[in-house]
Amino acid sequence: MENRHLVQLRSGGTLTTAQQLSLIISLSIPAILSQLTSVVMEYIDAAMVGALGANASASIGLMSSSMWLIWGLCFAAATGFSVQVAHRIGAGDEEGARSTVRHGMATLLVFSCLIAQICFLIGKKLPVWLGGNPDITADASVYFMIYIVFLPISQLRMVSGSMLQNSGNMKVPSTLNILTCFLDVFFNYLMIFPTRSVAIGNAVFRMPGAGLGVAGAAAGTVISETVCAAFMFFFLNRRFRLFDSAHQQGSYLGEMKRALQISLPLCMEQIVTNGAQVAFTRIVAPLGTIAIAAHSFSVTAESVCYMPGYGIAAAATALIGQSTGAGRKDLTKKLGYLTLGFGIAVQTLMGLLLFVGAPAMIGILTPDAAVRRLGTQVLRIEAFAEPLFAASIIVNGVFRGAGKTLVPSLLNFLSMWLIRIPLSALLAPHFGLPGVWAVMCAELCIRGGLFLVWMRREYH
Numbered sequence: 001m002e003n004r005h006l007v008q009l010r011s012g013g014t015l016t017t018a019q020q021l022s023l024i025i026s027l028s029i030p031a032i033l034s035q036l037t038s039v040v041m042e043y044i045d046a047a048m049v050g051a052l053g054a055n056a057s058a059s060i061g062l063m064s065s066s067m068w069l070i071w072g073l074c075f076a077a078a079t080g081f082s083v084q085v086a087h088r089i090g091a092g093d094e095e096g097a098r099s100t101v102r103h104g105m106a107t108l109l110v111f112s113c114l115i116a117q118i119c120f121l122i123g124k125k126l127p128v129w130l131g132g133n134p135d136i137t138a139d140a141s142v143y144f145m146i147y148i149v150f151l152p153i154s155q156l157r158m159v160s161g162s163m164l165q166n167s168g169n170m171k172v173p174s175t176l177n178i179l180t181c182f183l184d185v186f187f188n189y190l191m192i193f194p195t196r197s198v199a200i201g202n203a204v205f206r207m208p209g210a211g212l213g214v215a216g217a218a219a220g221t222v223i224s225e226t227v228c229a230a231f232m233f234f235f236l237n238r239r240f241r242l243f244d245s246a247h248q249q250g251s252y253l254g255e256m257k258r259a260l261q262i263s264l265p266l267c268m269e270q271i272v273t274n275g276a277q278v279a280f281t282r283i284v285a286p287l288g289t290i291a292i293a294a295h296s297f298s299v300t301a302e303s304v305c306y307m308p309g310y311g312i313a314a315a316a317t318a319l320i321g322q323s324t325g326a327g328r329k330d331l332t333k334k335l336g337y338l339t340l341g342f343g344i345a346v347q348t349l350m351g352l353l354l355f356v357g358a359p360a361m362i363g364i365l366t367p368d369a370a371v372r373r374l375g376t377q378v379l380r381i382e383a384f385a386e387p388l389f390a391a392s393i394i395v396n397g398v399f400r401g402a403g404k405t406l407v408p409s410l411l412n413f414l415s416m417w418l419i420r421i422p423l424s425a426l427l428a429p430h431f432g433l434p435g436v437w438a439v440m441c442a443e444l445c446i447r448g449g450l451f452l453v454w455m456r457r458e459y460h
Contacts, residue, residue: 010092012326012328024312024338027319048188050365055289057371059132059137059214061297062127064296065274074112074151074155075162076270078104078163081163085166086321092326101240120145132285139215150226161232168318169239179231187220191210191217191223192213193209305351306389306393308347309346312339320401320402324401340398347386381441388447399455
């Protein structure tokens with residue numbers, strides 16, 4: 001059943017501040033859970049592989065930034081169509097929304113197949129280019145290649161969930177992503193470890209396993225994603241009846257032009273930010289296996305804190321998108337500021353939990369004492385960046401819903417490439433991983449301040 005406040009928004013009804021906040025929270029909670037499940041899957045991979053030793057962990061950590069870049073490009077491409085879905089639903093144009101979903105799905109599957117083919121061709125060399133040690137590059141390459149082969153499936157899951165969210169349905173994508181998390185635990189457990197004896201109380205039984213190690217972590221995850229993608233597409237089709245030939249087709253050229261206007265700046269943003277993460281990994285790699293593993297585990301642990309911000313940003317995109325489509329200029333500004341305040345409050349609390357709980361969070365991921373000590377140190381540095389990091393994430397989501405994606409790309413370029421990368425390269429040889437993460441903390445704070453100034457200027 002659709003949220004009644006969202007229906008009021010589209011129909012021109014009056015919403016009190018309390019009702020607007022209730023709407024933001026009701027859409028944000030499922031989106032937060034959806035984002036957190038992706039983090040939990042990373043935790044599962046990292047914790048299970050962590051039991052195999054620091055080299056296995058480092059092989060995954062080496063490839064993480066490259067995979068974020070690829071997923072980021074797929075997300076950017078999907079946003080060009082999913083934001084149009086929000087605008088058309090907000091305007092009451094169901095036929096137009098259905099046409100956008102159809103054309104978007106076909107275009108994005110072709111796009112993801114092309115990206116996968118390119119990445120497959122460079123997959124064996126990429127770990128070497130990133131500066132990985134010879135003892136981890138083979139596992140890193142296999143891990144990367146398995147994900148790449150299944151990239152079109154990941155794109156299907158991503159775009160189906162995004163279009164459902166922007167239609168106002170946050171609960172189905174969230175529920176399916178939670179299911180994916182449980183499936184990931186099950187399949188990773190089977191794929192990573194060999195067949196072995198397991199004792200429960202006085203009973204001992206044989207647990208089957210493929211014993212694939214690092215490759216098993218990737219295999220288990222892509223199997224669970226495939227199941228989720230099938231269910232996600234089923235619900236998308238039920239919502240929009242994509243195969244019903246009785247419906248009229250919209251203008252593909254018009255939809256594609258608008259999608260490019262939205263997606264190209266986002267693609268540039270993903271290349272800038274995730275390309276910087278690849279460069280960041282290249283800076284960390286010479287610091288050694290312990291530093292790579294600690295960096296990788298700490299990034300995963302920190303993501304628990306900022307993923308709620310991305311969930312709230314997803315809700316903001318849907319809300320602002322539909323209010324823009326409905327012509328509700330009276331609500332877009334207030335909803336933007338309310339969402340921003342809510343997001344900063346949530347992520348400030350998460351930053352406090354990160355500072356206090358850093359030893360436990362990194363301890364779940366690895367038994368290695370040296371990795372734990374270094375990971376705890378850098379996580380406590382990063383905790384101070386969380387409130388302003390939230391500001392950049394959520395302001396980005398607000399204006400993405402309005403279809404304004406160019407300025408965030410420019411701000412991210414300035415902060416990542418003019419502050420984070422050069423200062424990290426300068427400090428890494430002298431201060432090691434803590435120096436690199438101190439730079440990252442400072443850069444995120446500056447970036448958040450820039451986004452707040454921009455929002456204030458736009459809404460002045």
